[in-house]
Amino acid sequence: xxxxxxxxxxxxxxxxxxxxxxxxxxxxxxxxxxxxxxxxxxxxxxxxxxxxxxxxxxxxxxxxxxxxxxxxxxxxxxxxxxxxxxxxxxxxxxxxxxxxxxxxxxxxxxxxxxxxxxxxxxxxxxxxxxxxxxxxxxxxxxxxxxxxxxx
Numbered sequence: 399x400x401x402x403x404x405x406x407x408x409x410x411x412x413x414x415x416x417x418x419x420x421x422x423x424x425x426x427x428x429x430x431x432x433x434x435x436x437x438x439x440x441x442x443x444x445x446x447x448x449x450x451x452x453x454x455x456x457x458x459x460x461x462x463x464x465x466x467x468x469x470x471x472x473x474x475x476x477x478x479x480x481x482x483x484x485x486x487x488x489x490x491x492x493x494x495x496x497x498x499x500x501x502x503x504x505x506x507x508x509x510x511x512x513x514x515x516x517x518x519x520x521x522x523x524x525x526x527x528x529x530x531x532x533x534x535x536x537x538x539x540x541x542x543x544x545x546x547x548x549x
Contacts, residue, residue: 403515418463426458428465432472435461439478445469446484482547483532489520490539490548497541517541 401408426434434456438448448469452458461469473479480487496513500506520539527533 414460418460420463421459424458424464426456426464431458431461431464432467434458435469435472436476436478439473439476444480444484445473483523483527486520486523486527486533487548489516489523490544492516493520493541494544494548497544 431452434452435448438451439445443451449461452461458464461467461472465472467475470479482490493513493516496509496516499509500513503509517539524533524537524539528535528537
């Protein structure tokens with residue numbers, strides 16, 4: 399599969415283990431892992447950072463194999479999820495950074511192209527989340543109000 403906005407092939411990287419079983423060296427149960435996820439979420443961490451923290455600090459390679467739920471589902475069940483999905487928030491932050499750069503460097507055309515591509519990704523992702531019901535149907539991305547959407 400090729401990359402979306404470049405003529406390059408896909409990027410390679412590490413993949414998760416195919417076997418979805420609890421390892422013998424894992425010392426946490428499902429309830430304990432859920433409590434850890436909730437504790438980290440109350441500290442203000444995003445779901446991806448929670449997963450990294452659990453992996454690196456607590457030795458939990460995959461939350462889903464232990465709890466049978468994803469981190470976002472655990473947060474959703476306990477009403478701790480954010481109003482905007484994490485990937486959409488990150489794209490909006492990226493667009494804000496590009497916009498600030500373009501205010502200082504008006505003639506930077508490659509950055510202007512990057513801004514256009516980022517905005518199209520935001521709109522495409524918003525369309526998906528509207529279809530899935532995670533965003534309200536009347537939600538619309540506006541560059542002027544983008545800084546208010548993200549903290």
